[in-house]
Structures are given as C-alpha cells and as structure tokens.
Amino acid sequence: MAEGRVVRVAAIQWAAPLEPALGTLTALIHPPLAQAAQAGAQLVVFAPGIDQALAAFAAREAEPPAAPEVRRFAAEQKLAMALSQRFDALGRALASQYRVVLALGSVLVRRLEGTVRVAYLYGPKGDLLGFQGQTHRSPAEREHDLLVETTLSPIDTPVGRVGLVTGADVEYPEVSRILCLQGAEILVHQGMLARFSEALALSRLWREVQANQVFGVEAYSVAEGCRGRSAIHCPVEMAPDRSGWLARAADDAQPAVVVADLDFDRLKQVTGAYPLHALRNPGLYRRYLPVIYDRSEDHDRA
Amino acid sequence: MTVLERILATALAPWLRFRSRPGRVQAALAGLDYAPAAQPQLPRVRVAAVQFDIGLAPSAEAFARHAYNCARQAVAGGAGLVIFPEYTTLPLLGLLPAAQRLAAWLDKPNQTLEVSETAEAYSTMAMALRLAAPAARRVYWETFSTLAVRFRVTLLAGSAIELGAGGRLFNVAYLFGPDGALLARQVKTHLVPSEVLMGYGVGEEIVVADTPAGKLAFPVCMDHTYFEPARIAVLQGAELLIDPAANNEYYEAYAQARGVWNRVQEARCYGVFCGAIGRVAGIVFQGRSGIYAPLDLTPSGDGVLAAAAEVEREQVVFGDLDYEALRAYRRRQPLEFNRTLYRRYLPEANSR
Numbered sequence: 001m002a003e004g005r006v007v008r009v010a011a012i013q014w015a016a017p018l019e020p021a022l023g024t025l026t027a028l029i030h031p032p033l034a035q036a037a038q039a040g041a042q043l044v045v046f047a048p049g050i051d052q053a054l055a056a057f058a059a060r061e062a063e064p065p066a067a068p069e070v071r072r073f074a075a076e077q078k079l080a081m082a083l084s085q086r087f088d089a090l091g092r093a094l095a096s097q098y099r100v101v102l103a104l105g106s107v108l109v110r111r112l113e114g115t116v117r118v119a120y121l122y123g124p125k126g127d128l129l130g131f132q133g134q135t136h137r138s139p140a141e142r143e144h145d146l147l148v149e150t151t152l153s154p155i156d157t158p159v160g161r162v163g164l165v166t167g168a169d170v171e172y173p174e175v176s177r178i179l180c181l182q183g184a185e186i187l188v189h190q191g192m193l194a195r196f197s198e199a200l201a202l203s204r205l206w207r208e209v210q211a212n213q214v215f216g217v218e219a220y221s222v223a224e225g226c227r228g229r230s231a232i233h234c235p236v237e238m239a240p241d242r243s244g245w246l247a248r249a250a251d252d253a254q255p256a257v258v259v260a261d262l263d264f265d266r267l268k269q270v271t272g273a274y275p276l277h278a279l280r281n282p283g284l285y286r287r288y289l290p291v292i293y294d295r296s297e298d299h300d301r302a
Numbered sequence: 303m304t305v306l307e308r309i310l311a312t313a314l315a316p317w318l319r320f321r322s323r324p325g326r327v328q329a330a331l332a333g334l335d336y337a338p339a340a341q342p343q344l345p346r347v348r349v350a351a352v353q354f355d356i357g358l359a360p361s362a363e364a365f366a367r368h369a370y371n372c373a374r375q376a377v378a379g380g381a382g383l384v385i386f387p388e389y390t391t392l393p394l395l396g397l398l399p400a401a402q403r404l405a406a407w408l409d410k411p412n413q414t415l416e417v418s419e420t421a422e423a424y425s426t427m428a429m430a431l432r433l434a435a436p437a438a439r440r441v442y443w444e445t446f447s448t449l450a451v452r453f454r455v456t457l458l459a460g461s462a463i464e465l466g467a468g469g470r471l472f473n474v475a476y477l478f479g480p481d482g483a484l485l486a487r488q489v490k491t492h493l494v495p496s497e498v499l500m501g502y503g504v505g506e507e508i509v510v511a512d513t514p515a516g517k518l519a520f521p522v523c524m525d526h527t528y529f530e531p532a533r534i535a536v537l538q539g540a541e542l543l544i545d546p547a548a549n550n551e552y553y554e555a556y557a558q559a560r561g562v563w564n565r566v567q568e569a570r571c572y573g574v575f576c577g578a579i580g581r582v583a584g585i586v587f588q589g590r591s592g593i594y595a596p597l598d599l600t601p602s603g604d605g606v607l608a609a610a611a612e613v614e615r616e617q618v619v620f621g622d623l624d625y626e627a628l629r630a631y632r633r634r635q636p637l638e639f640n641r642t643l644y645r646r647y648l649p650e651a652n653s654r
Contacts, residue, residue, distance in 0.1 A: 139635065148640055150643050178648070202556075279498070281491045289652060
C-alpha cells in the first residue's frame with residue numbers, strides 16, 4: 001500500500017425492521033448507505049440485521065421469542081435455508097451501486113456438516129472479496145449446535161487488509177491476534193447485543209484494536225431489543241481525546257452513520273514509537289501455546 | 303559493562319554493602335506495631351493495593367519504614383493479601399552517592415532531550431541501576447520478607463531490579479508468604495521500549511502461585527498489555543491476576559484500561575492494578591490503582607470493585623474477592639476454545 005494512505009470508513013448503526021415489506025426494507029437500507037457513500041466512505045460496515053429482515057419474508061409465521069439473540073437465531077435459520085442467495089445478491093448490488101467495500105452480515109450458512117455464521121466483504125465492483133466463518137460460539141449458539149470455522153485469514157481489499165472478527169470471535173483475543181499477525185490492518189465487527197454499556201464498549205473491538213495497534217470499525221444493530229454504540233477505533237495515542245475512538249455514534253439506541261478517516265502514516269508513527277508486536281515474547285508463547293489450551297475443560301466443536 | 307562502570311562498581315561496592323546491611327533494615331523495623339493480618343477465609347479474601355511513592359529514599363532505613371507504614375495501613379484495613387507496585391526498588395537508587403543531587407539536577411521543568419541524549423540518558427540510567435541493584439535487592443528482600451512474617455500476611459513485594467548473567471538487568475517480582483518465605487518469583491516477560499534501550503532481559507515463564515489468599519499470578523506491568531500471559535495464567539488455574547505496575551507517564555484512563563482491566567474481562571478472573579506514583583529525576587509516575595472483576599461481578603457493571611481516589615498520591619485500595627462467585631460466573635458463562643484453530647495458526651504466528 002502507498003505511503004500517505006488515508007481511508008475513509010463508515011459504520012452504519014441500523015435498526016432492522018422485524019417484518020418489513022420488501023419496499024420498506026429497501027427504503028431503510030439505502031439512505032444510510034447513500035449517506036456513507038456521499039460522505040466519501042470507501043469501506044462501509046453495515047450493522048447486522050439485513051439478513052434477519054430478509055429472513056422475515058420467509059418466516060412470517062414464526063412466533064418471535066423474547067430474547068433478541070434467540071429471535072435472531074430462529075430468523076437466521078430460516079434465512080440459511082431459503083435466502084442466502086438473496087442476501088448475496090443484495091450485498092453485491094449494494095457494494096457496486098455505492099462503489100464501496102461493504103461488510104455485510106453475519107449470516108447463517110448451511111453446509112453439509114451443519115450451520116456456521118459467516119460475515120462477508122463485497123467489493124466496489126460487486127465482487128465477493130472474501131468471507132470469514134465464525135471461529136467461536138456464544139452460549140446460545142452452542143445450544144443450537146452451530147459449527148465453528150477452523151481457518152482464519154484477513155481479506156485483501158482495495159482499502160487495505162481487513163480482518164473480519166465475526167460474532168462471538170470478538171470475545172476471544174486469539175482471533176484478532178491471529179488476524180493481525182497475518183497482516184490485518186483494519187478489524188471489522190458487526191454486533192447485535194441485548195444490552196450495552198461504556199465498560200462493555202471497552203471490552204470488545206476497542207480492546208482488540210488497542211492490543212494489536214490497528215484500526216477498527218464496529219457497527220451495531222439498534223433494532224428492537226438491541227443496543228450498541230457503533231464506533232471507529234484507533235490506538236489511544238491517535239485519538240484527539242486519547243480515547244481510542246476516532247468517531248462514535250451519539251448513543252446506543254438510535255440509527256446513525258459514523259464516519260472517520262484512517263490515517264495509516266499516523267498509525268505507523270504510533271507503532272514506531274511503541275512497537276507492541278516487536279516487543280512480543282515468542283519464546284514464552286512457544287512454551288505454552290497452544291498446548292496450554294488442553295488444560296481447559298472447554299472443548300471446541302470444529 | 304564498560305571499564306568506567308567496572309571501576310565504579312569496584313569503588314562503590316563497600317559503600318553500598320555498608321548502606322544496605324540487613325541490620326539497618328532490622329533496626330528500622332524493630333519495636334513497631336505488628337498487629338497480625340486477618341487470615342483469608344477462602345473463598346473470600348480482602349486484598350489491598352498499595353499505591354506506593356517510588357521517589358528516591360535517602361537510606362535503607364527510610365525505605366523500610368516507608369514500606370512498613372504502607373503495609374501496616376493495608377493490614378489494618380483487613381487485607382489478607384498486600385500488593386506493592388513494579389519497581390519497588392527504584393527508591394533505593396538513593397543509596398548511590400549523590401543520587402539525590404543528581405536526580406534534582408535531572409529534574410528540570412520542560413526538559414526535552416534529543417535522540418542521542420535520550421540514548422545516553424538511558425545508558426547512564428542502566429549503569430546506575432546495575433550499580434545499585436545488588437544493594438537495592440538486599441534491602442528490598444530484607445524489608446518485605448520481614449514485613450510478611452511480622453504481619454503474617456501474604457505479600458507481593460512488587461518488582462525489584464536484578465542483575466543476571468553478564469550484568470544484564472531483569473525486572474523481577476517476588477511473592478512472600480505469611481512465614482516470610484519466598485512463594486514465587488516472576489520475571490517480566492514483555493518490556494517497554496525504555497527497558498529495551500537499557501538492555502533488560504525477559505523471562506519465558508508465567509508462574510501461578512497457590513497462596514493462602516488464592517491461586518494468583520503476577521505478570522509485571524507491560525505483560526498485561528498482551529493477552530497471552532493472562533490466558534496462560536488462568537489456564538494454569540489462576541483466579542487472581544495481579545499487575546504490579548509503574549507507568550512513567552501522566553495518568554490516562556483509556557491508556558490504563560488497555561492493561562489488566564481488559565485482561566480480567568477476556569480471561570474471566572479477578573484482577574488488581576497496583577501502580578507506583580511519584581517523580582524520579584524528572585520522570586513522572588502516575589496511575590489509579592484498582593481491584594477489578596468481570597463486568598457482571600461488579601455492582602455498577604463497570605468491572606471495578608474499588609479504585610484509588612487520586613492518581614498521584616499514595617493510598618491503599620481495598621477490595622473484597624469471592625472466588626466462589628467467580629467460579630459460579632465462569633460456570634454460567636464458560637469460554638469455549640477452538641483448539642483446532644490455535645494449533646493451526648499459533649505456532650506459526652508465534653514464530654515471528
């Protein structure tokens with residue numbers, strides 16, 4: 001990538017309608033995307049929920065359970081069976097229409113061996129740049145016996161190398177570390193949470209950005225029963241107020257389009273002054289990792 | 303080690319031995335009040351973080367009395383585990399001749415150094431640390447093992463600067479049991495750039511100690527910026543992660559949150575940030591010591607059980623831990639590791 005690189009990014013905090021008409025859904029998707037594109041965003045991260053809304057077409061008869069995660073799961077199961085092609089077509093169309101790199105998802109994908117949660121990246125020409133299956137499961141996903149992915153790689157895009165931190169992966173620092181050691185420069189996470197707090201904000205993508213000295217774009221759903229404050233992250237030293245946020249949504253309940261510039265030269269200065277990765281201790285890690293995980297009673301389902 | 307340093311070391315050795323005699327510490331700590339500490343009734347324990355001023359001490363006696371006063375305050379508050387910060391021996395640079403005058407001379411307002419001057423300053427600092435290290439460690443050991451046994455308390459003495467083979471510096475934290483015996487030793491495993499410039503070595507082990515105050519680990523300061531030491535410690539059974547720290551910068555809440563507070567959230571354990579404060583040769587140390595827990599185990603949901611009111615003054619912070627509550631939380635919210643993924647990527651990642 002060239003020197004002097006600045007990438008404008010946007011996080012779309014969005015409230016997916018539960019059971020929209022197709023026209024309503026389209027009307028709700030386009031305005032924030034248009035706003036982000038008009039603001040010059042080259043990478044747009046859309047909050048989860050489009051898949052859920054699409055699934056609603058096929059699942060109108062379903063009774064929505066109380067908890068958002070369960071509701072999302074039920075909806076996504078149906079989507080996985082019936083609407084993955086529609087989702088893919090929508091992603092390609094939106095990315096090419098607005099000429100942006102578009103992060104969309106995550107969505108449940110059914111494979112022969114089971115179902116896995118996947119996030120997608122579409123390019124400005126409407127091409128699929130890549131996807132990443134979730135490598136760790138939430139407790140609810142364990143109950144529903146979701147599978148986990150066992151490969152993990154950043155995706156090369158026109159705006160840089162992007163690491164998709166999918167679903168519950170944001171709670172496991174191993175994921176961001178593996179992605180960043182493979183060259184990820186921008187971490188992307190799309191979240192759907194039943195509750196949110198400032199402390200929680202520091203315990204998710206903010207944490208991974210600080211730990212790896214990269215940029216981060218985090219977009220949350222604010223659909224009914226969901227909370228989250230979308231943000232553009234940077235190392236603390238780069239933020240004007242030393243917070244680690246270049247921009248944030250005004251609150252955790254209303255739709256918003258959050259835009260900021262990622263200045264890679266400035267990032268290089270920060271990492272040059274304090275090179276976290278160069279100061280790692282490979283001898284220590286080799287001694288314990290990955291063998292130490294065998295001490296855990298928690299098992300994987302790969 | 304340069305010729306000049308060898309000459310200085312030889313010339314100063316008798317003087318430093320004299321100034322660091324164990325008898326001096328024992329005399330300073332004799333005849334004081336030692337009400338025994340409350341013994342932890344596991345699974346509950348009260349812990350205390352001593353936000354300790356690491357400004358230069360004029361003598362071994364002054365250092366010992368200073369540490370005593372802080373430990374006494376912690377024990378009087380009911381702590382069954384008392385924690386001191388990183389670089390606890392830094393005050394003992396004051397044992398070197400003219401150290402106070404040199405420090406005062408270096409403490410110029412608005413001082414900025416050129417790159418070459420910075421390298422020279424670190425080189426000089428490293429030499430001072432090497433010269434003082436044996437004497438400082440002697441005073442440190444005598445002080446904290448004595449305090450541990452007299453208060454009958456588990457005591458993490460923060461870290462000392464040590465000389466390894468070939469005169470290499472190491473940053474090493476020591477944990478003493480209520481009988482004054484050494485329970486565990488942890489060498490810092492991740493350095494800050496200034497330590498790299500001063501030629502410090504690193505450890506390649508994370509120690510977990512089974513103590514009367516619970517199973518704990520105490521990686522040092524910068525170690526907590528990386529998830530690996532915490533993960534290794536907790537997978538070895540640690541339920542309490544202690545961060546003895548000395549941040550040579552003005553306090554910033556977000557910068558500090560990148561350390562043990564975040565490790566507590568991802569590794570799901572209790573945590574203590576114990577920060578040094580003070581000013582040494584113009585270098586400012588600040589921090590807000592605190593006792594941490596997973597968000598769901600704290601009354602206000604912020605992951606903080608207790609925190610120092612100020613970031614630049616000495617004080618003792620107390621927090622009550624309940625390991626059974628932690629275990630119940632872990633059972634409710636168990637982590638699930640993807641070993642296949644780690645086996646595939648971590649060896650290669652960690653070879654870089």
